[in-house]
Amino acid sequence: MSRLDESSLYQLTSTRFRLFLREPEAIFWVFIFPILLAVGLGIAFRNRPADVLPVGATTPQLTQALAADKGLSAAMMDEAAGTHALAIGTIDLFAIQRTDGVVYKYDNTNPDARSARLLAERAVQSAAGRRDAVVTQNEFIHETGARYIDFVVPGLLGMNLMGSAIWGMGFAIVEARQKKLLKRMVASPMPRWQYMASFILSRLVMLVIEVVVFVGFARLAFGVPIRGSFFDLAVICLITSLAFSSLGLLIASRAKTMEAASGLMNLVMLPMWILSGVFFSATRFPAVIQPLVRALPLTAAIDALRSNMLQGIGLNHLLMSVAILLAWVVVPFSVTMKIFRWR
């Protein structure tokens, strides 16, 4: 046996790693699922040419006037058919010719319908002979970093770091407790801190694979930018993973059954899935709950990841997020050490 083989910390860590790799479901959730989610979202929110908005009109003249605008496609229909088409959403706006002018029927809370209203108004007025008072020109930009996929990839990365750390810790420890393996371990001369440390070390090895695979995929497939330094990004991922590992240990510190543990894990993670800005900005929540939202580890993690990847902000400007994450490393870990149930 080599010296490494004789080290209990090495043996514990490699055991953790082996057990993880022999669990096909875990591999799916940690490595494959985030990629599938990114692909799905990438397809759903891909950049398309500006939409042509479907509209309806009651007379041939009006239809022709509307069809003249490149942003609209117009069809002629009577009032009953038009109202029905509006109701089922096949057209965004219905233009009705009256004796005293034109009436636009549309839903003013629907952004597409409001765009259609502006385009239709312009088309109708210019067909009637209105001339523009000011000459204007358009310049189009389609910049990476401002798309939804750019926004959501750091969010998914944060969510994935949370899930894999909490599930990875929680299930393995509670299972070992349920099967009396924890008790067997403390009946041996194994130093207890090494048991905890082995989980964290194997997590860190997995973290490297996880982040490289996911960010690499997002970059190659969608061109998601990484504008900040790789070193800063690595540090953020590391602290994030430590914070969630610490939280995972805390969740697993007392639970005796898998059911209790998975209930606790969902209880802890659910608020963060909703509040921490994975899919939309956390600033949308009312000001009263913002302090709570800000204090969540996932909010801090995602803020830091987005700032790094999308805006290229350095760690020295992210001290608040880093401090929140570090607090989430230290506090749950110290509580865990006090209340952990070994049998």
Add this chain to the structure above:
Amino acid sequence: MVHTLSNGSKYDGPSLSLSGLRKTFGEVVAVDHLDLEVMRGECFGLLGPNGAGKTTTIEICEGLTDPDVGTVKLLGLSWKTSARELRQRIGIQLQETQFPDKLTVEETLRLFRSFFRRGIAVEEAIRIGQLEEKRTARIGGLSGGQKQRLAMACALVGDPELLFLDEPTTGLDPQARRHLWDLVDDLKRAGRTIILTTHYMDEAERLCDRVGIMDHGRIIALGTPAQLIASVGGEHVVEFAVMRSDAMRSDAMRSDAMRSDAVRSDAARGDLDAAPLKEIPGVQSHRVDAGLHQVSVKDLHTTVPRIFSALAGMGMHLTEFRTHSASLEDVFVGLTGRNLRDE
């Protein structure tokens, strides 16, 4: 092939010494003022029914449970001051430990070996557990007996001076039990001190140099199996059931099954006066259990004919009759009036 203890410890007092041990769980007194000494090289068995306090006692010895009152010394050391050293010097096999299904036999032993500063090679542990063919098999695919031998091998990797086995054969089929007994024989021959618990009297008789019979948290009898059996007062136990000869005749029309019920009824039994039976020379004791009379005797060939003639003289007819050599079961029954596996 026997692996012999390689360490020469200077201490030669008792390997285990317990005094005034008491442990309660809420209202339940699990261990009640227990004193015990186990000598070096001895194989000691704690025998008793489920719930007698065997596991609590052995877990107090193993340093996994703290006693409310009393002192525990292992190899002259106490858990309070020398826990780390003791963990290195003892081997433990717990009841119902489930090792991770997806680890192999060799990986598991390598892991446990890494916790000990000194001990036997993993190969040697595999050989002792007779698991050579299963070396690379995952634990999930092992039989009950193989898993138990693995647990035993894990307890042996640190080459322990003192070995604790908690119900090592519970739940195993007869063949696997005998296999494990052979393994314990080898360990005894190698000079290890072994302390085991069991609720199988045959196991205690077969393996242990000395046995303590436990009931309700106390050791109610202590000695070598031969001493304990001799204390019952006879080497053989005669069991029989009777009914009055005239009742027999009136029953003659009934079916055998119904007649056998009648024999066990109180009316048929109440007629037998125990006093004349106890008068018979060679009869040591008499008791009745569920309609069966149990009489312990020294010499079958002289006493049994006297029992037959005494019964005939009382007008009794034998409906059942058998004899067996006295066992620890009879010792337990004699002491408590209950069977070992009444639960």
